[in-house]
Amino acid sequence: MQRLVVIGAGPAGLTAAYEATRFGLDAVVLEKSDDVGGLARTADFKGFHFDMGGHRFFTKSGSVEKMWREVLGRKLLRRPRLSRIFYRGRFFQYPLRPGNALRGLGPWRAIAIVASWFKWQLFPYRTEDTFEQWVTNRFGRRLFRTFFQTYTEKVWGVPCSQLKAEWAAQRIKDLSLKTAVSNMFRRRRTTIKTLIEEFDYPVLGPGMMWKAVRDAIVDAGGTVELEREVLRIEHDGRVVSRIVTAHDGRPEEIEGTDFVSSMPITELVAKLDPPPPPGVLDAARALSYRDFLTVCLIVNRADLFPDNWIYVHDPRVKVGRIQNYRNWSPAMVPDPSKTGLGLEYFCTEGDALWRSTDEELVALAIREIAAIGLASAGDVAEGHVVRVPKAYPIYDSNYREHLDVLKTFLAGFANLQTIGRNGLHRYDNQDHAMLTAMLAVRNVALQEKNDVWGVNADPDYQEEVRLETALQRVFAKLDRFGFGVAVGAVAAAVLSLASLFPLIKGDPVMGHELALLAQYLPGYEASAIGMLRGLAYGLVGGFGVGWTFAVIRNAAALFSLAVIRRRVESRLLRRVFDYV
Numbered sequence: 001m002q003r004l005v006v007i008g009a010g011p012a013g014l015t016a017a018y019e020a021t022r023f024g025l026d027a028v029v030l031e032k033s034d035d036v037g038g039l040a041r042t043a044d045f046k047g048f049h050f051d052m053g054g055h056r057f058f059t060k061s062g063s064v065e066k067m068w069r070e071v072l073g074r075k076l077l078r079r080p081r082l083s084r085i086f087y088r089g090r091f092f093q094y095p096l097r098p099g100n101a102l103r104g105l106g107p108w109r110a111i112a113i114v115a116s117w118f119k120w121q122l123f124p125y126r127t128e129d130t131f132e133q134w135v136t137n138r139f140g141r142r143l144f145r146t147f148f149q150t151y152t153e154k155v156w157g158v159p160c161s162q163l164k165a166e167w168a169a170q171r172i173k174d175l176s177l178k179t180a181v182s183n184m185f186r187r188r189r190t191t192i193k194t195l196i197e198e199f200d201y202p203v204l205g206p207g208m209m210w211k212a213v214r215d216a217i218v219d220a221g222g223t224v225e226l227e228r229e230v231l232r233i234e235h236d237g238r239v240v241s242r243i244v245t246a247h248d249g250r251p252e253e254i255e256g257t258d259f260v261s262s263m264p265i266t267e268l269v270a271k272l273d274p275p276p277p278p279g280v281l282d283a284a285r286a287l288s289y290r291d292f293l294t295v296c297l298i299v300n301r302a303d304l305f306p307d308n309w310i311y312v313h314d315p316r317v318k319v320g321r322i323q324n325y326r327n328w329s330p331a332m333v334p335d336p337s338k339t340g341l342g343l344e345y346f347c348t349e350g351d352a353l354w355r356s357t358d359e360e361l362v363a364l365a366i367r368e369i370a371a372i373g374l375a376s377a378g379d380v381a382e383g384h385v386v387r388v389p390k391a392y393p394i395y396d397s398n399y400r401e402h403l404d405v406l407k408t409f410l411a412g413f414a415n416l417q418t419i420g421r422n423g424l425h426r427y428d429n430q431d432h433a434m435l436t437a438m439l440a441v442r443n444v445a446l447q448e449k450n451d452v453w454g455v456n457a458d459p460d461y462q463e464e465v466r467l468e469t470a471l472q473r474v475f476a477k478l479d480r481f482g483f484g485v486a487v488g489a490v491a492a493a494v495l496s497l498a499s500l501f502p503l504i505k506g507d508p509v510m511g512h513e514l515a516l517l518a519q520y521l522p523g524y525e526a527s528a529i530g531m532l533r534g535l536a537y538g539l540v541g542g543f544g545v546g547w548t549f550a551v552i553r554n555a556a557a558l559f560s561l562a563v564i565r566r567r568v569e570s571r572l573l574r575r576v577f578d579y580v
């Protein structure tokens with residue numbers, strides 16, 4: 001019987017096993033931690049539920065949506081979204097609203113922001129190598145400093161002047177202040193839609209979904225083994241034969257016919273036995289991650305703030321984002337007089353923040369929540385820390401090159417596929433991680449040849465590119481000179497032939513229409529010289545008409561393109577900080 005061995009019980013790994021059992025395969029999942037869900041697990045601290053980052057469930061994929069509904073049914077709630085930005089002691093609506101921004105920043109700062117935008121439109125950076133240059137050229141330095149710099153630097157831990165522009169360009173493609181301003185001045189009806197989007201969320205957080213998927217796998221005859229860290233993947237260069245895990249300090253061997261891995265691709269490569277060539281190991285070592293930790297606080301107050309989460313751009317505190325899980329789902333909090341907060345700190349495994357003791361981190365979080373003014377230190381009942389390694393695969397300037405080396409090397413295995421966010425080193429949400437798993441299982445069960453790496457990493461971006469390409473085709477630019485010459489040639493032919501027509505008829509007197517035309521075209525008459533003059537008039541006049549038409553038509557097409565593009569940009573802008 002075909003036996004699928006899956007590494008990792010996150011959304012991708014569990015989806016793979018779930019799908020495999022539906023195809024009648026024997027499936028076993030090996031997970032190193034003591035819980036399922038991976039990055040999308042839910043921590044339980046004294047009956048309070050804490051999500052690792054706040055996982056919205058939204059997808060454009062019918063198969064993913066179907067699976068979520070199948071598994072949780074009515075336990076998947078439809079929730080409203082509200083999030084704001086905190087910057088220098090003020091809250092700003094997200095996306096920005098003019099009245100709110102003016103009150104928050106003050107009219108002088110607002111004027112300075114617009115002036116700065118003009119300045120950078122006139123004198124932009126000549127090269128756009130870094131994130132700082134890229135954003136400044138589009139938004140001006142003031143807006144960059146106010147709303148982009150500090151949050152981005154908290155997330156990635158490097159100055160914006162060192163962050164590659166490529167990353168930004170992928171994420172916030174072609175946004176402009178024009179879009180930001182037009183968004184700011186949209187009517188209230190649209191605002192409500194953009195400020196408060198909706199998303200699905202399990203009653204008890206994402207962990208509830210992944211626990212239910214685990215149960216479904218077990219019910220269908222599969223196995224999910226926790227606390228099984230994969231130590232070694234044995235192979236003969238083409239076929240993987242078995243996996244060695246550690247359980248209770250003892251090695252365990254697991255055999256299978258097919259293998260799917262959602263563990264970080266860098267670790268997978270390092271655990272292959274025999275090891276891959278040095279170039280492959282070097283490529284794996286060159287890929288890196290950003291980690292994060294969340295300090296869960298139980299606060300003795302019911303209504304702290306209305307947001308699901310707040311982006312903390314303020315440079316005076318280290319916290320990057322604050323989640324209010326009570327607003328994600330009231331059931332996340334077992335006591336209605338209390339609130340569960342998650343203060344998220346972006347860091348790198350081994351740095352000072354990561355190495356701080358849990359007591360130090362809880363104390364820091366309490367100090368910062370009080371400094372921001374969301375709760376006083378005395379309101380906080382208890383705190384708990386969860387560290388989340390490898391939360392974000394980093395897209396640095398060479399990551400694609402290194403990833404290609406790993407991809408090519410792993411393609412040499414007949415029965416090993418990598419899936420999921422870190423399995424493919426890609427900034428994927430749950431749905432895309434799941435889709436890669438679904439495709440990988442079809443490859444095994446149905447011998448299909450789906451390209452797991454081809455699963456869409458950035459649908460909005462690709463959608464935009466598709467839209468742009470289609471529009472460019474529809475609104476293809478007319479060549480002014482060519483169109484002028486073409487119209488000129490046709491007009492010349494018509495005018496010259498028309499002047500010959502009376503001669504051919506044997507009556508050199510021009511008809512009424514031609515006589516009328518001759519009043520505007522001196523010298524145009526029914527004769528050989530008249531024909532030459534008609535030729536010249538046609539060429540010059542026709543060229544002028546054709547050229548002018550092409551200019552007007554190109555301008556109209558450009559305008560239409562700009563309007564459509566702005567609509568797409570507005571959609572992206574709405575989510576810009578979700579990406580950063």
Ligand SMILES: Cc1cc2nc3c(=O)[nH]c(=O)nc-3n(C[C@H](O)[C@H](O)[C@H](O)COP(=O)(O)OP(=O)(O)OC[C@H]3O[C@@H](n4cnc5c(N)ncnc54)[C@H](O)[C@@H]3O)c2cc1C
Nearest residue numbers: 008010011012032038039053055056230263420421429430
């Ligand atoms: C802060 C944050 C916010 C997010 N918000 C959203 C959101 O709003 N909506 C959304 O859809 N997605 C969101 N995501 C993305 C989502 O968490 C991931 O897409 C998803 O968890 C990826 O699933 P995965 O199975 O590929 O990987 P993971 O969740 O990383 O699972 C991999 C599993 O492999 C296990 N593993 C690793 N090494 C080994 C080993 N050696 N042996 C055995 N097991 C091993 C790990 O313990 C883990 O359980 C967010 C992510 C983060 C970090």
